[in-house]
Amino acid sequence: MAVKRKKKIALLTPRLLVRQIAKVLSDHKGIDIVVLDFTKLMTFTDFFVICTGTSDRHVQSLADAVDKELSKKNFSPISVEGYHLGRWILLDYGDVIIHIFHKTEREYYRLEHLWHDVPRVIFKGINS
Numbered sequence: 001m002a003v004k005r006k007k008k009i010a011l012l013t014p015r016l017l018v019r020q021i022a023k024v025l026s027d028h029k030g031i032d033i034v035v036l037d038f039t040k041l042m043t044f045t046d047f048f049v050i051c052t053g054t055s056d057r058h059v060q061s062l063a064d065a066v067d068k069e070l071s072k073k074n075f076s077p078i079s080v081e082g083y084h085l086g087r088w089i090l091l092d093y094g095d096v097i098i099h100i101f102h103k104t105e106r107e108y109y110r111l112e113h114l115w116h117d118v119p120r121v122i123f124k125g126i127n128s
Contacts, residue, residue, distance in 0.1 A: 012073065014039075014046040014095035019123050020073075021066055021098060025051045026126045028065045029058070030100070034112050035121040047121070049098045052106050056086030062100045063089045 012020070018035055025033050030051040039046045053059035063083060070076075070093065079092040088105045091098040099111060 015121075017070075017075070017093070018047040018049060018096050018121065019126075020069065021049050021096060022123055022126045024065050024069045025049070025062055025100075028062055029054075030062050031103075032106075033126065035123070036112065036115055036118040037121050038118060041118060045097050046095045047097070048111075048115070048118075049096060050106075050112050051098070051100050052103050053086075053100055054103070056102060059086045059089055059100050059102050063091060063098075066091060066098060066100075 022033050022035055030053065032050075032052050034048075034050040036048040036050070037046070038048065051062060053062050060083060063080070067077065075093060077091045077093055079090070081090040081092075082088045087102045088109070089098075089100045091100070101109070101111075
């Protein structure tokens with residue numbers, strides 16, 4: 001009788017996960033990618049990823065690209081907000097919360113300015 005082996009899933013730390021998310025956003029032409037490190041400040045999440053898309057459809061396609069890549073690694077969002085409008089999409093993966101904005105909304109809400117005292121994470125080779 002053959003034993004069916006389970007597919008091995010690599011464990012990702014929140015820092016590795018956020019790096020992959022930033023790379024996907026960069027690869028799909030996300031603009032002004034900012035990663036805020038909340039690990040020492042908050043208990044509800046470790047990182048915010050903030051990014052801008054050029055149109056409603058681009059904002060949606062950035063969210064789709066992240067979801068597609070993370071689903072390959074068996075990650076599903078806890079919550080998705082704002083997808084149908086494509087103006088500000090929030091993808092909550094627990095340890096990482098992703099905010100993908102249309103340019104107008106990003107300028108209006110200025111989320112990274114609200115958290116100006118939070119350390120930023122810079123990844124080599126990822127456009128920001």
